[in-house]
Structures are given as structure tokens and as C-alpha cells.
Amino acid sequence: MRSFARVVAVLAFFAALGALALYFLQPGMLPLRTKGLSAAPATSFIDRGEYLAHAGDCVACHTEPGGVQFAGGRAIPTPFGNLYVTNITPDDETGIGRWTQDEFYRMMHSGVSRDGTLLYPAMPFASYTRVTREDCDAIYAYLMSVAPVKHPNRPHELRFPFNKRELLVGWRTLYFREGEYVADQEQSAQWNRGAYLVQGLGHCAMCHTAVNALGGSSESKAFEGGMIPNQNWYAPSLTSNREAGLGDWSLKDIADILQAGVSQRATVYGPMAEVVYNSLQYLSDDDVQAMAVYLKGLPRREAEPPPTSQERLVSPRIMESGRAIYQKQCSVCHGPEGKGQAPAYPPLAGNQSITMASPVNSIRMVLNGGYAPGTRRNPRPYGMPPFSHILSDEEVAAVVSYIRVAWQNSGTPVTPAQSNELRKLLPE
């Protein structure tokens, strides 16, 4: 009996030792390299860094609305409380002016800050870990070259226990796989370039892979879509042809929607408009083409069976009301048969984002309208007006139900309650 107690004690000791080791060693910490800094990087290297910073969309989070670029301060609402994004201008006191190239790489690659604290995964280091050392160095060189701005970082406002960064050790064990992108030799150089951009700097998985209650995204569900926390937009699956699966899209349409924000098939609005506006419009034709090749080749997964005809049933009264609203308010732009006038006004017939299981985006568009982003290739976009003050919840539900099932669209009807829920939220 006594020896059993001893065994338990020894086991407990090792368990405690293990926990302590985990706590202090903080997996993911890299020993700092002592490579000499290149004091004066070439112009072309800084240019490349700027290009890559666009690809990584650093500006979107690290700039406050109306604030100085990269000076931080923007609040990122999360289900766990508000995060305040940091200043990444090279200011010595409040920015990253004293960071070394090695420390910057460790942050991008391992999610560990200069002082050794673990970063919250709102910073997409789980994607940026795929970025090569050389590309990280170029981004570093670019950030060091911008004007320093003195703008102190604001402490995060996270609820207990999420304000305990030590807990991130657990999150990292579950969801973080550290490592630069490894090329797939079976695939073309173009496909690999696309994969590198989509998985790495593009951090597409941050929205297009469902996020669970712990704020993690599961690799096995990569690009299968999900609600974007706190933004109330649905990021469609990139693998299901029922959603934004790109399997039957032409490469040109994929490249167009990424780079111009509009295409013959669909148009981007909401959070994806922001990504195109801040990031993708600046990418080269070659890189956008490479991303298109990779995205088109994503394995097709039919997450759920198409809705049955029973589920698609809409009462004739609602269908007629929806049709009447559509003909009056929508048909001048989207056409009496929903064919649209692409790329100005996107088609609704056969548009996957209209018919996918989640009706959130369609309802939001009817309520709040939206302009496609103004981009270098499409600087004068067309826009849809809001209808929230013109249509009641019943009318919104009727017209959205109509466009989801008319013209052989394979969607399901929506309810006034679904419209009402989204109406209560202010647009972002």
C-alpha cells in the first residue's frame, strides 16, 4: 500500500515537472540566431517586402480607421473580449523599432513576441508560420523603412480566463503546427506558389475554416467555411460546390474576383471586399493566377447533401410576394430572370453564394446593400442600396426565399425571424 502511494507521488511529481516545463519552456520558442543584420537592405528587397506586406494584409488590422498606417490601436472584437492591435511602425518605444530581424521572424514563425510572451491567435501566425525566412526578412525590411509613429499599445480587454496568456500553450498544442511551407513535388511550381500564398500570407483559413468554441480551426475542416465570429458574415466553403467551391469556375473568374473584386460569376462584399481592397488587388497577375490554380484544385468535399425538394418548398403566397418585390426592386439591375449584368450587377441565378445553406449573406445584402470594393482593375464599382427601411422582415424573407429557389436555384426558404435577427445588428 505504501509503495502504491510512492508510485502516485512520483507520478504526480513528474506530471508537475512536465507542466512546469511546458509553462516555462513555451513550445514554439526558437533560440535566437545571431546572424548579423543587413544594415542597408536593397531597394528591391524593401519593395518586395512591401508587396509581401500587401499579400499578408497587415494594414487591415494594424491600422485604426482613419489612423496612421501600421500604428495599431484598432479594436478586434472576439467572442472572448476586445483585442487591440499593436503598433508595427519602427518607433523605438511604442512600435517594433528595437526588434531584430530574428525576433521578427520568431514572431511570424512561432507566434512568440519579442519579450517571449505568446501571441493571441488573432494574429494569424498559424498561417504566417508557412512564410519563408527570406520573405519574413523582406517584410521586416519594409516595416523598418516606414515612418515611425509614437502610438502606445492599448492593453487587451479579454475576459478571465482568456486574459491568461499561459493558457495559449494549450491552444497551441491543439491548433498550431509550426513550419515553413514545404513544396509538394507532385504539383506544378504555379500550384505550389498559390498554395504558399493562400496558406501563408493570405491567411485565408482564418475566415474560410470554421472556428470552434476555443477559437481554433481544425485542419481537417480546412476551407470548409464558417461564420466569421463577431462580424456576422458567413465565409463560404471553398471546397463545396454548393458554396464558394471553385471547382467549376474558370481560372479567369477566380483571378478576377480575387484581384478586381468582380467577375462574371459573383462579386465580393463585406469582409472579403476588405481583403480585396487592402490586399489582393495589389498582387501580381502571376500570383493571383497561381492562387486561382491552387483554389480551383482544392479537393471537392460535399459537406452536406443538397436540400430535398421538401425542404425547398415555399408557399405559393410567399413565392408570389417575393416575385412581386423582386420585379419591382431588384430586376432592373439583376434582370427579370436573375441573370444580372456582370460584372456590374452579379447574377443571382446559379450564384452559389445565394443558394448555400447559410442565407446570412443574402439577407444582409438585401438589408444593408453594399458596394464592391474600388480596386485598380475596377476603380468605379457599382453598388446595391439598402432595403432595410423599405422592406419588412416578411418582405425580406419573401424576396430572399424567392431568389434562393427561383430559376432552378437550389436554396431553401428563409424566415422573417432570420431577417429580424440580422436587422438588429448594425452593419460593420
Next chain:
Amino acid sequence: MNLPGGLRFLGKSLLARALAAGLILVAARMACAAEPPGSPTEDTVPSFRTLDSMEARAQGCVTCHGQSGQGTDNGYFPRIAGKPAGYLYNQLVAFRDGTRKYPPMNYLVAYLPDDYLRELARHFAALRPAFAPHELPEVDAATLARGESIATRGDAQRGLPACIACHGRLLTGMEPGIPGLAGLRPTYITAQLTRWRVGERHAPEPDCMNRIATRLSDADITAVSAWLAHQPPPREAAPEARNLVRMPLACGSQR
């Protein structure tokens, strides 16, 4: 005939200028005549003539501001037609960058570049739709008199300039940055003055409207909004030319 060259030549004589103005007027009349007649409500239903036009691109604005920017009978959405392009542009930029807060507008223009916002501003600045009648606030004669006094004479004791000193004798605004007040709802004017007073709405520094609004009491704001709403539509809807008069306060939006 090379029209632009010809017009440039014509522009040299005063008589020809008058002729050109006449021609433009006639053209504008014809454009108006071509417009389908519609009740105020019909004016908020999307419609356009040519796909590749600013009219078609501006359809994102019409359910709130009306087909010609004349405002609507729904909510307190303001008339934007005929306001100086510089003012409209400043507002669009402020909505985009979040320095003027109204979530539906912030959302709509969030990802639109400067040049395009300028084009949208010019589009609505050039429109001259008729002034739609709107509801009149029921206030007593004393309140109206107080409103008239502030709007037309100001209050030297409190360092309060008259509205018309900057917003124009006909309340149609002044190029490039001061908005017309004619045709605005009292609810809209009250809300904006209040927002300015509490610091929710700003203009480029020096923010003259902030200096003015912080000198106004609630009763002043009610009075001035009511008087403005009671004014008949102006005979000439164009804003006054830039700085014909010396402004009593320096305004950042006039620079």
C-alpha cells in the same frame, strides 16, 4: 465641328458665354423631360438609363437619398442634390474613414477610393431636382422669431454668426465645402447640430461648426431648425461661389 474646341473659343466672349449657358439650360430641361415621372416613393426604386453611367453606379444611394439626391419621405435621410461637391466629398471620405459615424453609410463606402468618391460627390452636386415638400414642425411664433434672428442676424453678444453668413443668402451653401441647408428636415438639422455640439461630428480644423454649435442651447437648436424648415425652396438652387464674402469664422473645409 470640333465641339470642345469650338466651345473653348466661344467661351472667350461674354455673349457667347451667355449663349452657352442657355444651351446647357436647354439640355438640362430636355434631360429633365426625358426622366420618367414618378411619385416621391417611386423615386426611391432603383432605375437607370445606361449601364455605363454614374447614374447606374449611384443606385446604391437611391433608396435613402432618392434617384436625384432629393431626399425621401422616409426617415431623416438628407437631400444631397446640389450641395457643393467639396462638401459631399468631405462627408464621403469621413464616412469611409469613420470620422463621421453612421453605420449604414460607413459600411457602404468603406472600400471606395478617393477618386471615385469625388466622382460620386460631383454627380450629386450637379443634380437640381425640385425641392420636395416635407413636414413642418409645429412651433410657436416666438420660437420661429428666435430661429430667424439666429439664422439671419446671429448673436454678436455670444459670438454667434448668422447661418446665412456662410450657408448663403438663399441657404444653398457655398463652394467648395459649405452645405446648403434648404430642403433639409428639421429632425436632420437638429440631430447634426446636436452631434456637433457634443463632439460626435467634426469638420477639418479649424472646425468652425464646432465653435458655433457649442454656443447653441437646446432651445436655440430647436428654433433655428424650425425656422430653416419653414423657409420656401430657394429660387436658385446653386451654391454661392467660393468666398465672395469674407467668412466670419475660419473653416477648415473652405481651404
